[in-house]
Amino acid sequence: xxxxxxxxxxxxxxxxxxxxxxxxxxxxxxxxxxxxxxxxxxxxxxxxxxxxxxxxxxxxxxxxxxxxxxxxxxxxxxxxxxxxxxxxxxxxxxxxxxxxxxxxxxxxxxxxxxxxxxxxxxxxxxxxxxxxxxxxxxxxxxxxxxxxxxxxxxxxxxxxxxxxxxxxxxxxxxxxxxxxxxxxxxxxxxxxxxxxxxxxxxxxxxxxxxxxxxxxxxxxxxxxxxxxxxxxxxxxxxxxxxxxxxxxxxxxxxxxxxxxxxxxxxxxxxxxxxxxxxxxxxxxxxxxxxxxxxxxxxxxxxxxxxxx
Amino acid sequence: xxxxxxxxxxxxxxxxxxxxxxxxxxxxxxxxxxxxxxxxxxxxxxxxxxxxxxxxxxxxxxxxxxxxxxxxxxxxxxxxxxxxxxxxxxxxxxxxxxxxxxxxxxxxxxxxxxxxxxxxxxxxxxxxxxxxxxxxxxxxxxxxxxxxxxxxxxxxxxxxxxxxxxxxxxxxxxxxxxxxxxxxxxxxxxxxxxxxxxxxxxxxxxxxxxxxxxxxxxxxxxxxxxxxxxxxxxxxxxxxxxxxxxxxxxxxxxxxxxxxxxxxxxxxxxxxxxxxxxxxxxxxxxxxxxx
Numbered sequence: 001x002x003x004x005x006x007x008x009x010x011x012x013x014x015x016x017x018x019x020x021x022x023x024x025x026x027x028x029x030x031x032x033x034x035x036x037x038x039x040x041x042x043x044x045x046x047x048x049x050x051x052x053x054x055x056x057x058x059x060x061x062x063x064x065x066x067x068x069x070x071x072x073x074x075x076x077x078x079x080x081x082x083x084x085x086x087x088x089x090x091x092x093x094x095x096x097x098x099x100x101x102x103x104x105x106x107x108x109x110x111x112x113x114x115x116x117x118x119x120x121x122x123x124x125x126x127x128x129x130x131x132x133x134x135x136x137x138x139x140x141x142x143x144x145x146x147x148x149x150x151x152x153x154x155x156x157x158x159x160x161x162x163x164x165x166x167x168x169x170x171x172x173x174x175x176x177x178x179x180x181x182x183x184x185x186x187x188x189x190x191x192x193x194x195x196x197x198x199x200x201x202x203x204x205x206x207x208x209x210x211x212x213x214x215x216x217x218x219x220x221x222x223x224x225x226x227x228x229x230x231x232x233x234x235x236x237x238x239x240x241x242x243x244x245x246x247x248x249x250x251x252x253x254x255x256x257x258x259x260x261x262x263x264x265x266x267x268x269x270x271x272x273x274x275x276x277x278x279x280x281x282x283x284x285x286x287x288x289x290x291x292x293x294x295x296x297x298x299x300x301x302x303x304x305x306x307x308x
Numbered sequence: 309x310x311x312x313x314x315x316x317x318x319x320x321x322x323x324x325x326x327x328x329x330x331x332x333x334x335x336x337x338x339x340x341x342x343x344x345x346x347x348x349x350x351x352x353x354x355x356x357x358x359x360x361x362x363x364x365x366x367x368x369x370x371x372x373x374x375x376x377x378x379x380x381x382x383x384x385x386x387x388x389x390x391x392x393x394x395x396x397x398x399x400x401x402x403x404x405x406x407x408x409x410x411x412x413x414x415x416x417x418x419x420x421x422x423x424x425x426x427x428x429x430x431x432x433x434x435x436x437x438x439x440x441x442x443x444x445x446x447x448x449x450x451x452x453x454x455x456x457x458x459x460x461x462x463x464x465x466x467x468x469x470x471x472x473x474x475x476x477x478x479x480x481x482x483x484x485x486x487x488x489x490x491x492x493x494x495x496x497x498x499x500x501x502x503x504x505x506x507x508x509x510x511x512x513x514x515x516x517x518x519x520x521x522x523x524x525x526x527x528x529x530x531x532x533x534x535x536x537x538x539x540x541x542x543x544x545x546x547x548x549x550x551x552x553x554x555x556x557x558x559x560x561x562x563x564x565x566x567x568x569x570x571x572x573x574x575x576x577x578x579x580x581x582x583x584x585x586x587x588x589x590x591x592x593x594x595x596x597x598x599x
Contacts, residue, residue, distance in 0.1 A: 023419045028497040032414030033426060036407040040467035043441060044433050051444035061447070110336040115325045121340040123585055127347070130581040130588065131574040132526035132544040138570045139350050141553055142563040148362050150349055156364065166553075182346065190589050243439060246528040250548050264439050264529070271443050272533050281443045288440045295435050 055281035065278065072282035082283060085263045086290070088173060092262065093241045095177040100185045101233055105226070107185070108192035109218070122193070129186030137250025140179035141166060169259035172252050176260050179247050184240065188233045195229040196222065235298045239291055263287045347578070354378070354567035362562040377568035381550075386572070388539055389546040395458060396531075396542060397524035400465035404524075405516045408471025409509065413501050415472065416479035417487070427476075430469055438529070446533050456537045465524050471516045478512040479505065518580070518587045525577065547573050 018025045055072055057065035076082050111122045128136065143150045144165035152162045165175035199222060207217045245264035248254060254261035254269070263283065271280030325333065348368065353361055354377050356370040414420075415427050445464060454460040486508070490500045506513075531542045538546075550566040581588055 020419055020421050025420050026418040026497060027420065029414045029418035029420035029423065032418065032497075032501070033411045036411035036467050036472060037426065039463060040433070040469075041429075043445065043464050043467065044436060045429075047441035047444045047448070048436065050448070051440055054444060054447070059447075061450070107339075110332070113325070113329070113333075115329065115333050117337060117340075121336055122589075123582065124340040124344045126585070126589070127344060127578060127581060130522055130526075130577045132577075133528045134544040134548040135350075135570040135574040137548065138551060138563075138566045139346050141551055142353065142567065143346055143349065145563070148364060148562075150366065153364055153366050182343075193589070249528075249532070250551070264442075267439060267443065268529075268533070272446055277443055277447060284439045284443060288436070292435070 051281050052285065054278050055285050057278045059278045061275045061277060068278070072279045073286070075279065076283050076286060081258060081261065081266060082263075082286075084258050085261045085266045086286075088258075088260065089242045089244060089262050091173055092177060092180070092244050093238050095174065096180050096184065096241045097234060097237050099177075099181045100188050100237055101230065103181070104185050104188035104233065105192050105230070107189050108196055109222075111189075111193060112196045125189050126186035128182050129184070133183075133246030134250055136179050136183045137247045140175070140182070140247075141251050144175050144178070166252050166260075167256060169257050172256060172260040176244075176248055176251050179251060180241070180244065183247065184237065188237060191229055191233055192226065195226055199225050231298065231301065235295065238294055242287065242291055242294070347574070350567050350574075351571050353563055354571045356564060358562050358564050361564045377564040378572075380565050381568045381572065384546070384550075385539060386543070386546065386569070389541050389543040390572075392458075392461075392540060393525060393543040396461045396465070397521055397527075399458075400462045400524045401517060401520040403462075404466045404468045404471050404520050405513060407466060408468060408516060408520075409475045409506060409513065410501070412472045412475025412477075413479050413505055416476045417484075417505075418497070430472060433469060442529065442533065445530075449534055454534075456535050456540045458540075460534045461531055461540075461542065464530060465527065468520050468523070470519055470523075474512045474516045474519070475509065478509055482508060514584075514587050518584060522577065522588075543573055 054065065056067060056069060058068045058071070059065035107121075107125045111118050111125065144152075146152060146162050146164045146167055149165070151165070155163065163171060165171050165178075203221050204217060207221050212220065243264055244262045245268065248260055248262050248265050249268070252260045254265045264287070267280045267284055267287075270276045270283070352368055352370055355373045355375075356367075357372055357374045357376060360367065360371060415423060449455060449460045482505075487500050487504050490504050495503070526544060527542070528544050528548075531545045532548075535541050535545065547566075547569040550569045552562055552566060
């Protein structure tokens, strides 16, 4: 009785530290997150607010920015190059996203078998992902060279005439996509592999005992388990592809005649090289809206799937 | 050495292979070899004399091995670029990993108002494309007179969301007892983090370090924007100019120099990956973006 009385009137409680969710607040938490969040917020939130402001001005580095309302957005929508660039990134998405999703899944299913030399295959499939865009770009410019490139040399052996992979408007986007698939696949492959390794092995064993073949196991056991990963891979890859830049810059510089131009590439040439800051800030907001749309659609899609 | 054995023990693992699996197994291996063929071709080309590069004949092993292309590469300020890359990627990675550990620890362990909001902002930022920020960032750094400096290259690379994720995930799963004991002994919050929590976080630290270093070493867009002096270029940006293609025309000197350049650029990454691949793969699956 006395003890409980003492505890209740504990002197410390007179000082009564502030609480949050029933526990004492650890103020030091703010000092822990400050070194990260100060530059982080500066380079994201502050930069975005500043960028949105620039988009409504005619700023070109010299002088003071003049407010021009929606003029930049109107110009962007009517700009032939902007349309071309947006159409191109959708094309890139249409080629790269299904390719890396399907191939990445097949490669992951293969490596997940853990046969002889599986580790070699795993390293091989992932390896292009660790090198920079410069390496990817230059290696593939060389591989896809019209006259002396390895690909055309091999195609020539089976009687296919030289394909101008990077030098014709018809092929350039496909050429850059090939390099991008090689570069990006590894990341998605690893995500699939991680998801596959989480499939309980007794599930597969049970399926095997019930006489399911490989295909049935895949459709009924693995695929339902992989669905969230597949949807994540598609979204992440689509967003990444809509932002495609470095390999385009190294391989074709957007050419010929803008046939491989991406939106970021256009922002780079118009904004950074020619200093049309207000205008390109507006273009980047359009790109952001497109990416936001993709994200929202994907979220909806997932929610619908879950409710079924 | 232990790491090496861990990586390669897989080579000998047979798994559940059956005779009827052999055709698929072989096809898969051929695809894997095909997948790294561009790297082999890159190294092979870099060792050939120009005449043997620009030819329709396919020679995987060079007839004459020469270092001519590498000697030409070193006529460019490539060592300076390598040093720039090393300083920039090294600093950004070390500082970024440490700041990420601090923030990740606080978001997992400490109790303070606004914690959820901070984490929410972190998540939301993944949806916000960097492009939204490149124009304003470029203007900001230019106006601050920081173009062509290490500060401009390093500073924006420091706050890395993945680093925070990796550590937060790790500390959420780590049992709390050790830290509680230290707290009872009257250690300060930072003391607990520095002496107890951080030494336990060796695995996420390596994973975050490798992930961040790869990202920073390969960074392209920002270094391309903010540096216009040849001497301050990073290696990927400097070497990108080695292309012999001008417009739609390929210069006769050919791809030898370009391939020597990218071999030098990619070899460190590929070697580190080869020996520490477990951590690369862990880094990705640890980022909390698992399905």
